[in-house]
Amino acid sequence: MSTLTFANNDEMPALGLGTWKSAPGDVKQAIIHAIEIGYRHLDCAAIYENEQEIGEALAECFDKGMVTRKELWITSKLWNDAHKKEDVRPALEKTLADLKLDYLDLYLIHWPVAFKSGVKFPQKTDGFLPLSAVSLTETWHAMEALKREGLVKHIGMSNFSQKKLQHLIDLGGQKPEMNQIELHPYLQQQELIDFCHANDIHVTAYSPLGSMDRPAVFKKAGEPIPLENETILSIAKANQMTPAQVLIRWQLQRGISVIPKSTNPKRLKENFEALNIELSDAQMTEIAKLDQGKRIIDGSLFVAPDQGYTLENLWDE
Ligand code: A2P
Numbered sequence: 001m002s003t004l005t006f007a008n009n010d011e012m013p014a015l016g017l018g019t020w021k022s023a024p025g026d027v028k029q030a031i032i033h034a035i036e037i038g039y040r041h042l043d044c045a046a047i048y049e050n051e052q053e054i055g056e057a058l059a060e061c062f063d064k065g066m067v068t069r070k071e072l073w074i075t076s077k078l079w080n081d082a083h084k085k086e087d088v089r090p091a092l093e094k095t096l097a098d099l100k101l102d103y104l105d106l107y108l109i110h111w112p113v114a115f116k117s118g119v120k121f122p123q124k125t126d127g128f129l130p131l132s133a134v135s136l137t138e139t140w141h142a143m144e145a146l147k148r149e150g151l152v153k154h155i156g157m158s159n160f161s162q163k164k165l166q167h168l169i170d171l172g173g174q175k176p177e178m179n180q181i182e183l184h185p186y187l188q189q190q191e192l193i194d195f196c197h198a199n200d201i202h203v204t205a206y207s208p209l210g211s212m213d214r215p216a217v218f219k220k221a222g223e224p225i226p227l228e229n230e231t232i233l234s235i236a237k238a239n240q241m242t243p244a245q246v247l248i249r250w251q252l253q254r255g256i257s258v259i260p261k262s263t264n265p266k267r268l269k270e271n272f273e274a275l276n277i278e279l280s281d282a283q284m285t286e287i288a289k290l291d292q293g294k295r296i297i298d299g300s301l302f303v304a305p306d307q308g309y310t311l312e313n314l315w316d317e
Contacts, residue, residue: 002275004202004257006154006177012073012105014252015275016041017268018206018261021213024053030263031057035067037272043180043204043259044099045077045110046091047120051098059100074101075180075204077110077158078143080302081119083134088142092151107143107152108180111159112136113302113309125304132308136164137171144174154178158206159299161316162195169199180204182297183251183258184226185290193256204257207296208247211261218297231290235283241274248274250287 003011017034019027019042027050031042035057044051058074061067076099082091092107114129115122122128143155156178157165168176179196183189183205196203210226211218226232227243236243244260248271251258260271279287299314 002252004255006202007200010105010153012202012257013039013041014257015039015248015272016043016073016075016204016257016259018043018259019050019054020045020048020206020261021211021215022048022050022261022263024050026263028053028057028060030265030268032061032066033265034268034272035061035072037269039268039272040067040071041073041075041257041259043075043206044095045079046095046098047077047079047110051076051095055098055100069101073105074099075106075108076104077108077180078139079115079120080111080113081115081117083109083114083129083136083139084117085138085142087117088139089146089151092146096151103150104152106154106156106178107146108155108178109136109139109143109157109160111302112157112161112164112314114139121301122304125306128304128307128309130308136168140168140171141173147174156180156201159297159314161314162192163316165196165199165201175199176201178202178204180206180259182207182295183256184208184210184247184296185229185232185250185287186210186224186226186292186294187296188288188291190288190291193254197255202257204259205251206259208251208258208260209244210247211296213261214296217301223296224292224294229290231286235279235286239277239279239283241277242270244271245274245277246279246283246287249277249279250284253279253284 119127158180
């Protein structure tokens, strides 16, 4: 299986299973199916509100001897309401209790945005905490402590710009080890990927299939659909692959991890088989031409100018 290697030689399977939008009721069976198929990397987050059920699936897989804890790579993410140094450890402990695990392989700061304690999504801007009140440095130091304690093997972030990563690198402590970002042919972010790789930060692609099942709040009329792109369809046809396999394989061949979400047994298997196919250099170049710099998750949910949060300073673009 294709893997990404960390500084201490830990290996993360490059192809993982995304669980954002995997509904309680579906996700348990999906995890069991995925492990049967051969998935060994699961991407979770507290805010997906399904970690308890994922924990039940994991316990069942361990009990039945389908897989051992050591054979799995499990990632989760710190939600925005737990950025204060005293809130970070309890948030991880809740995730570990829900997942029924005693450590995570990777723990990520989900967004470079802080909310007041207990606020999942602020209804008004007073639910935000400005970064002057709880800085990313403070949160990062608390993440470093979790790693030192062995509660998490690796630490990183999601949705961080080059500028924010550089700031944390400049602190001179534990370097960020992973940046998980939105990536698909319409949002390729090659410059940010190059920066991460030059600084030994791995990259994971979220929403690699275009997250068509995303909530309405993330949808805008007329948005293009990567799975229906003509170039993707013609490459799929030429290689006897499916469009989803092309989108997944393209990320793997860029040297990054990719976490397509599915709860459907047939599509779980189809996506996993992207490990065994190959795109030519010419096909990789053709896909590289599709970039439009277009975000699906554009961050507008996290705008609160009176608290210092704008789209400009979220993405630093
Ligand atoms: P489902 O869970 O019913 O399979 P993303 O990973 O970009 O967030 O995209 C997830 C969406 O893509 C879900 O709607 C998921 O539906 C769908 N999906 C997953 N795998 C495939 C596939 N192989 N072909 C088409 N759609 C897929």
